[in-house]
Amino acid sequence: xxxxxxxALWNHLHWLLVLAEQGSFTRAAERLEVSKAAMSQxxxxxxxxxxxxxxxxxxxxxxxxxxxxxxxEELRDPFARIEQSFFGVRDTAGPVRGLVRVTAxxxxxxxxxxxxxxxxxRAWPQIRLQLEVxxxxxxxxxxxxxxxxxxxxxxxxxxxxxxxxxxxxxLVASPEYLARHGAPQSPADLAQHNCLYYPRGVExxxxxxxxxxxxxxxxxxxxxxxxxxNSESIRDAALQGLxxxxxxxxxxxxxxxxxxxxxxxxxxxxVDAFAERxxxxxxxxxxxxxxxxxxxxxxxxRFVGA
Numbered sequence: 641x642x643x644x645x646x647x648a649l650w651n652h653l654h655w656l657l658v659l660a661e662q663g664s665f666t667r668a669a670e671r672l673e674v675s676k677a678a679m680s681q682x683x684x685x686x687x688x689x690x691x692x693x694x695x696x697x698x699x700x701x702x703x704x705x706x707x708x709x710x711x712x713e714e715l716r717d718p719f720a721r722i723e724q725s726f727f728g729v730r731d732t733a734g735p736v737r738g739l740v741r742v743t744a745x746x747x748x749x750x751x752x753x754x755x756x757x758x759x760x761x762r763a764w765p766q767i768r769l770q771l772e773v774x775x776x777x778x779x780x781x782x783x784x785x786x787x788x789x790x791x792x793x794x795x796x797x798x799x800x801x802x803x804x805x806x807x808x809x810x811l812v813a814s815p816e817y818l819a820r821h822g823a824p825q826s827p828a829d830l831a832q833h834n835c836l837y838y839p840r841g842v843e844x845x846x847x848x849x850x851x852x853x854x855x856x857x858x859x860x861x862x863x864x865x866x867x868x869x870n871s872e873s874i875r876d877a878a879l880q881g882l883x884x885x886x887x888x889x890x891x892x893x894x895x896x897x898x899x900x901x902x903x904x905x906x907x908x909x910x911v912d913a914f915a916e917r918x919x920x921x922x923x924x925x926x927x928x929x930x931x932x933x934x935x936x937x938x939x940x941x942r943f944v945g946a
Contacts, residue, residue, distance in 0.1 A: 652686040653715055656694065659683060660712045661782050664701050671784050737766035738931040743780075744789040747872040747891040748918065749773040752943075753789070760938055767931045775870060780923050786932045788921040789939075791888065795919060802936065804918040805943040808889045809910035812901040816881040824884070827860045827908055834883035835862035836874050838913075847886060849908040857911070871914075875901075888914045918943070 655672065659679070662668040669679040687694050694708035704712060744753055749771065757769065772778065772785070780788055780799070795801045813823075824830050827849045837845050845867070848859045866877050871891040878885035879895060884904055895901040920936055922928070 649686075649689070652682055652689070653711075654719060655679065655682045656686060656708070657712060657715060657719055659695070659702065660704055660708070661784070663782070667783075735766050736764055736930045736934050738929055739768045739770060740787065740929075740931050740935050741770045741772070741785045742787045742789070742935070743772040743774060743778045743785050745791050746773050746775050746870055747875075747888070748789060748791065750872065751894060752890050756942060760935065763938070764931075764934060767934065769935070780921070786922060786929070787936065790919050790921050791915050791917075792919070793915045793917070795921060798924060799921050800924055802920045802940065803944070804920050804940060806917050807914065808916070809886060809913045810889055810892050810896075811884055811886055811904040811908075811910065812875075812878055812892050812896065813884045813904050814878055814881045814900065815902055817878075817883060818902060818904075820881075824905060827858045827905065830860050830862055830884065833862075833864075835864040836877050836883045836885040837862060837864055837867050838869060838871065838874065838886070839867045847910065848912045849905070850911050852907050852909055886910055886913055890918075 655668070658671055659665065659668040662671055665676050665679050665683075669676045672679065683695055690707070690711075692707045693705050694711065696703045696705055750773065753771070757771075761767065761769065777790070777792075778785055778788060780786075789804060790801075791807065821833060824833060827847070830847065835845070835847070837847075839845070845862050845864075846859055847862050848857065850857050864883050866874075866882055868874055868877075871887050874885045875887055875891050875895060877883070878887075879900055885892075892901055896903065920939060922932065922936070
């Protein structure tokens, strides 16, 4: 195996840091935009130069040896400072450019974000976006994301969270369903309807409401033939006329606008269902890349007050 030259050592050490953060050769290779074979070869070269094993390999993941953990711990802060200094200098010169990695909920990304992303990329042609569409709560730091759009009221205290827009939870059904079964006149009537719902563990599904005028609160046990943890799928089931669905407004907006869905019980407000706000979340950093700041400001200009 070839020896690692001193001037190439920094590159090998950086790859080890990325491997430690990602926890697998596959994810580390994706993060560095190299092949898995190149990633594995680089670590073997570093181990040969160090004269000690740094990584324990298994079929599913990798773990650092005690020597590897010690090396990574000692390198993490110096490399972070070097990276911050370099990108800080580069970021001040010339047009805004760079890769911004974003994660966003499925329904919001597909229905609200992707349709306007072209406007942003045309306005900032030297910025590249990589979007992961998932309802999973992603670890920004360990998975290498710059921003997350989150529909949640539980936000990490170690991150910076900026409000994107307020949201409402709506009850909706197709005109065909309402024609066949009638429209409920009160929350209690929902017990007689097929309700399409977002499951919350194994507990009996319940919907809670507050009456808009008087603030009266009620809780209704509901039942239905279809439940799923994705609001787009619930919406699509409602569009098929299967029942009454509870959805965040961004999942139902287009269908309501064209009349494919109708709002049910508009005088009642659903509570304790979905969060009432979308947030832009990023890891705390003393210096934020201009591309990240530019996207953040652009998104807030498009959605705040929407």
